Amino acid sequence: MEAAVVDVGSKLLKADFAIPDQTPAMIIPTQMKQLLDDGSVTDSSLADNVTVDPVVRGFIRDWDAIEDLLHHVLYTGLGWEIGNEGQILFTDPLCTPKANKEQLVQLMFETFNISGFYASEQAVLSLYAVGRISGCTVDIGHGKIELGKSNPQVNISMSDVEKIKELYSCCAEDELAYQKTGYSCPVEKHTLPDGQVITIGRERYTVGEALFQPCLLGLEAHGIVDQLVRAISTVSSDNQRQLLENTVVCGGTSSMAGFEERFQKESSLSSSAVQPTLVKPPEYMPENLTMYSAWVGGAILAKVVFPQNQHITKADYDETGPSIVHRKCF
Amino acid sequence: MYGGDEVSAIVVDLGSHTCKAGYAGEDAPKAVFPSVVGAIDQMDVDEADNGENNSASAPESNNNVRNADSDKTKGKRKLYVGSQSLGYRRDHMEVLSPFKDGIVADWDIVDSIWDHAFRECLLIDPKEHPMLLAEPSSNSQQQRERTAELMFEKYKAPALFLAKNAVLTSFASGRATSLVVDGGGGSITVAPVHDGYVLQKAVATSPIGGEFLTDCLMKSLESKGITIKPRYSFRRKEIRPGEFQTVDLEFPNTTESYKLYCQRVIASDIKECVCRAPDTPYDESAYSNIPMTSYELPDGQTIEIGADRFKIPDVLFNPSLVQSIPGTESFAEIAPSVRGLPQMVIESINKCDVDIRRELFSSILLAGGTASMQQLKERLEKDLLEESPQAARVKVLASGNATERRFSVWIGGSILASLGSFQQMWFSKSEYEEHGASYIQRKCP
Numbered sequence: 001m002e003a004a005v006v007d008v009g010s011k012l013l014k015a016d017f018a019i020p021d022q023t024p025a026m027i028i029p030t031q032m033k034q035l036l037d038d039g040s041v042t043d044s045s046l047a048d049n050v051t052v053d054p055v056v057r058g059f060i061r062d063w064d065a066i067e068d069l070l071h072h073v074l075y076t077g078l079g080w081e082i083g084n085e086g087q088i089l090f091t092d093p094l095c096t097p098k099a100n101k102e103q104l105v106q107l108m109f110e111t112f113n114i115s116g117f118y119a120s121e122q123a124v125l126s127l128y129a130v131g132r133i134s135g136c137t138v139d140i141g142h143g144k145i146e147l148g149k150s151n152p153q154v155n156i157s158m159s160d161v162e163k164i165k166e167l168y169s170c171c172a173e174d175e176l177a178y179q180k181t182g183y184s185c186p187v188e189k190h191t192l193p194d195g196q197v198i199t200i201g202r203e204r205y206t207v208g209e210a211l212f213q214p215c216l217l218g219l220e221a222h223g224i225v226d227q228l229v230r231a232i233s234t235v236s237s238d239n240q241r242q243l244l245e246n247t248v249v250c251g252g253t254s255s256m257a258g259f260e261e262r263f264q265k266e267s268s269l270s271s272s273a274v275q276p277t278l279v280k281p282p283e284y285m286p287e288n289l290t291m292y293s294a295w296v297g298g299a300i301l302a303k304v305v306f307p308q309n310q311h312i313t314k315a316d317y318d319e320t321g322p323s324i325v326h327r328k329c330f
Numbered sequence: 331m332y333g334g335d336e337v338s339a340i341v342v343d344l345g346s347h348t349c350k351a352g353y354a355g356e357d358a359p360k361a362v363f364p365s366v367v368g369a370i371d372q373m374d375v376d377e378a379d380n381g382e383n384n385s386a387s388a389p390e391s392n393n394n395v396r397n398a399d400s401d402k403t404k405g406k407r408k409l410y411v412g413s414q415s416l417g418y419r420r421d422h423m424e425v426l427s428p429f430k431d432g433i434v435a436d437w438d439i440v441d442s443i444w445d446h447a448f449r450e451c452l453l454i455d456p457k458e459h460p461m462l463l464a465e466p467s468s469n470s471q472q473q474r475e476r477t478a479e480l481m482f483e484k485y486k487a488p489a490l491f492l493a494k495n496a497v498l499t500s501f502a503s504g505r506a507t508s509l510v511v512d513g514g515g516g517s518i519t520v521a522p523v524h525d526g527y528v529l530q531k532a533v534a535t536s537p538i539g540g541e542f543l544t545d546c547l548m549k550s551l552e553s554k555g556i557t558i559k560p561r562y563s564f565r566r567k568e569i570r571p572g573e574f575q576t577v578d579l580e581f582p583n584t585t586e587s588y589k590l591y592c593q594r595v596i597a598s599d600i601k602e603c604v605c606r607a608p609d610t611p612y613d614e615s616a617y618s619n620i621p622m623t624s625y626e627l628p629d630g631q632t633i634e635i636g637a638d639r640f641k642i643p644d645v646l647f648n649p650s651l652v653q654s655i656p657g658t659e660s661f662a663e664i665a666p667s668v669r670g671l672p673q674m675v676i677e678s679i680n681k682c683d684v685d686i687r688r689e690l691f692s693s694i695l696l697a698g699g700t701a702s703m704q705q706l707k708e709r710l711e712k713d714l715l716e717e718s719p720q721a722a723r724v725k726v727l728a729s730g731n732a733t734e735r736r737f738s739v740w741i742g743g744s745i746l747a748s749l750g751s752f753q754q755m756w757f758s759k760s761e762y763e764e765h766g767a768s769y770i771q772r773k774c775p
Contacts, residue, residue: 059453095360097453098338098353220418230417230561234362236732237603269566269574271628326338326355 003087003116003302004078007295008066009141010055011252014295015073018089018302020129023286024295026077030055032065058093058122058141060100067111074112087116087311089302091125091294101329102322109317118302118311119329125297126250129289130281134239135246138228139294140211140253164190168200171208171258174265178209208256212266225266228276240274247276250293340454341743342447343464343495344440346429347515347541347699350740351447354462354747358733359740361451365515366591367439368410368423409439411446416591419562421583425591432466432517432535434473441480448485456481460489460756462747464739467494467521467528468535474774475767482762489756491747492774494528496521498742499697502734503727507686508693509679511671511710512739513700515540518646518671520678522690527775532681534674537664538649540601540700541594547605547642548597549657551633559629560592566630576629600625604635605643606704609712612644612651643703646671647713672713691718696728697738 002017008030016024032052054065074080074088088108092101101119108114123137168188172178181202188200210216212223222230228247232240249263260278267276281289289296305311312328339354345365352359410416410423428439448456461481465474474492481487496510500523512519520534548558562581566574604623614637622634645651649668652658669677679690694714696707711726718724729735746752757773 095451095453099454099458220420221414222418227414230413233599234413237599265568269568271561271564271566271630273626273628 001084001086003089003306004074004080005089005091005295005298005302006070006073007091007122007292007298008055008060008069009252010053010058011141012292013069013073014292015077016295016299017078018299020296020299020303021284021286023288024292024299026073027292028073028077030069032069059096060104063103063107067107070107070112083113085112085114087118087302087306088114089298089305089311090117090119091122091298092119094121094123096121098326101325105312105317105325106322109314114314116306116311116313117317117325117329118305119325120298120301122294125295125301126248126293127246128297128300129250129285129293130248130279132246132248132279134242135248135279136228136232136243136276138224138247138249138254139251140224140249141251164200165207168204169207169256170204171211171256171262172205173258173262175209175213178205178213181205208259208262211253211259212262223266225263225270225276229270229272233272244272244274245277246279248279248293250290252291254290255288337459339460339462339489339747340448340452340456341462341464341740341747342444343498343737343740343743344428344443345514345698345739346427346432346517346539349443349447350737351452352740352744353452354744356744357741359737361447363412363446363451364416365429365443366416366425366427367442368416368420368588369426369439370408370410370420370423372406372408409442411442412450417561419581419584419588419592421581422585423588424585425587429516432468433470434476437476437480441484444480444485457486457488459487460491460747461485461487462491462493462743464495464498464743465492467496467519467530467533469494471768471771474770478757478762478767478770482759482767487759489758490762490770491756492770493743493746494521495519495739496523496528496533497526498740498746499695499738500526500742501746502697502738502742503695503729505693505695507689508695508727509675509690510695510697511675511701513539513646513696513698513703513706515699518674518698518700520671520674522678522682522686524682524686529682532678534669534678536649536668536671536674538646538668540598540698543605543642543645543700544594544598544601546645546652546655546658547601547638548593550638550642550655551597551635553656556633558593558596558627560589561596561628562592564629574630596628600635601642604639606639607643607646607706607709608640609705609709611648612641614654617641643706646700646706647709671710672717675710675714676717688722691722692725694724694726695738696726697735699736701728702732702735 002019005016005018007014011030013026013028013030014024015026030053032054034052052062052065054060054062054069060066080086090104104119105117108117123139126137126139127133127135168190172181185202185205188204189197190200191197206216212225214221214223232243235243249260264278270276285296310328312324316324316328341352341354343350347365349363349365350359351361426436426439428434428436428443434440448454463477477492478490481490495512496519499510499512500506500508506526507524509520509522512521517539518536522529522532551558562579564576564578567577569575604625617637617640620636622636623639624632624634626632641651647670649670652661675694679687682690707726707728711724714724714726729738734741755773757770761769761773
């Protein structure tokens with residue numbers, strides 16, 4: 001049986017067996033609805049308000065919920081059978097606390113009885129997905145972006161906002177082009193589930209612009225290209241060129257229309273002797289790689305670590321306990 | 331006694347220039363960020379022009395912002411900690427260090443730095459991890475007790491240990507006895523370590539550290555008409571496809587300390603890229619015709635650096651060189667008392683017991699960012715061979731890996747805190763509650 005690869009993001013969970021050149025078969029929301037203990041679902045308005053976010057900003061926060069979610073993914077989705085569980089590779093966000101890693105290992109070996117475990121950092125896996133082992137990863141995933149409303153009277157739910165963001169948001173060509181949208185810009189009409197029609201104007205550009213000018217949202221921070229250049233400037237000068245010239249952009253938000261062009265333009269304006277250069281994924285990789293590049297990298301890595309016995313085996317875990325994860329996964 | 335073998339300890343080395351923090355047992359710190367912080371007095375924020383671009387228009391929503399209630403004389407202020415927060419220019423933001431002359435003078439800043447390391451960088455809850463803190467060799471008893479109070483009372487640490495920087499460097503190289511030359515940002519310290527203890531009377535300190543060299547380089551460049559523009563003061567503009575121009579930006583409410591900080595960051599990078607210790611003492615006439623080295627500044631301007639490549643590092647060996655650098659008049663007051671690195675080493679060893687001098691001469695360890703400079707090891711070894719007693723067998727040791735040399739204090743702490751035999755040495759919370767903060771002197775000698 002192939003090893004399973006699971007990438008749990010704040011918004012989407014990607015899972016499938018380790019076949020790197022295919023889209024993962026399971027791409028499902030991470031958010032869950034909470035059922036009452038008796039198993040019945042109350043009326044829809046109440047149920048809509050009882051949601052559980054097991055993952056917040058990339059880190060697992062609700063372990064009971066994640067256990068239920070993984071149970072669904074592995075047994076229902078991937079067809080695991082009790083008593084015949086396989087190996088699994090997880091992606092880790094950067095700076096995952098050690099306690100989190102140990103808890104995940106413990107959950108997988110003791111509750112799911114897996115036969116092998118490995119974990120690697122999402123940023124590193126995204127580089128593997130495009131065929132690089134050195135470089136810099138810019139991961140723009142799910143987050144709380146609030147759209148300003150043109151129509152204050154409209155009652156709009158968070159899930160509708162998400163859908164509108166995904167459908168309409170885009171990046172302006174440059175900062176000047178964004179300023180011009182204050183005077184005139186194309187307007188889109190969108191019909192809400194209750195039949196109301198709203199117009200979306202400048203807001204669709206503001207969403208993308210906030211990535212490059214966070215001060216638009218009142219945040220005291222540099223735009224992402226500036227942050228990239230500044231982060232790289234703190235490493236040894238010998239490595240800066242290699243890192244910047246192998247920049248990988250991933251995460252669902254980076255699929256926004258016009259994002260790549262804008263990123264490249266901002267790079268040419270950056271105050272750096274070496275300008276960030278985006279790496280194109282190899283042609284044999286599936287389309288929309290940015291949506292799940294960490295998963296693809298995980299699938300590539302799983303082809304290496306499990307056959308070569310570099311992973312944590314059940315025997316390793318039984319002998320050492322959860323702290324084994326710090327010595328075998330890096 | 332604390333049974334700490336189940337959870338990883340946290341190792342923190344708050345140096346004069348950089349704070350290093352991470353898990354014990356690992357080979358490098360997870361978090362490395364400046365030891366200075368940005369500070370805005372609350373009164374100033376109200377007066378700031380909120381309409382101005384880049385001003386602090388939404389201070390309450392900032393990441394890495396802590397309200398520090400300190401003495402009435404200081405009033406309320408917002409502190410901005412970490413590379414990212416510090417890298418963002420704000421009106422009226424001063425850059426402050428928690429240290430004065432190597433001693434902690436502002437515990438609120440130390441607190442905010444620790445808080446940033448734990449909660450923003452390592453994402454841990456401090457009450458779940460024993461803490462090993464590196465401290466300067468000449469740390470006072472009062473400072474240690476204050477450290478213990480803060481760790482146990484505020485962070486609820488389950489256990490604590492304080493270890494001298496020099497001892498940790500010694501551990502990192504696997505030696506119980508050595509002479510540690512620690513070249514940090516704010517100073518250079520020479521400390522003999524014997525059987526795991528610092529010989530306090532022989533510790534020597536010089537105010538010439540990495541930051542001092544950076545300042546010398548800045549002043550030397552300025553005297554040649556080269557201006558280092560802070561990153562916030564310009565932006566590139568595309569005037570025609572493929573053709574770019576740099577445009578200056580005006581931010582009149584920027585503080586001088588912040589401007590200097592930003593310029594130092596760039597000058598420090600120049601120093602690290604181009605400087606190396608000369609083989610022999612710097613001689614103006616001999617170096618006046620050497621080839622220039624190019625360096626591209628962030629604003630696109632390329633500068634040529636010649637003799638300064640060798641002159642600036644040689645200040646470590648010959649402090650009187652500073653007087654020949656324009657703009658360093660303020661240093662003239664203390665110049666006569668500052669000795670070069672080889673003299674510091676020899677004087678330190680001569681203050682030790684005769685029986686261990688030979689061993690110290692053969693185990694001179696280099697540590698710290700400034701000691702990672704190219705050719706410094708070779709030069710120091712050469713000078714010591716010439717100036718040391720005939721019988722001494724001089725050996726200067728330094729890791730070939732620049733990262734290990736730079737972080738050797740932290741790495742020593744990582745090794746120490748993960749040793750099984752060390753676990754019974756922790757100063758536990760129950761011991762603190764029973765004996766008080768002064769017990770730290772007995773537990774962490």
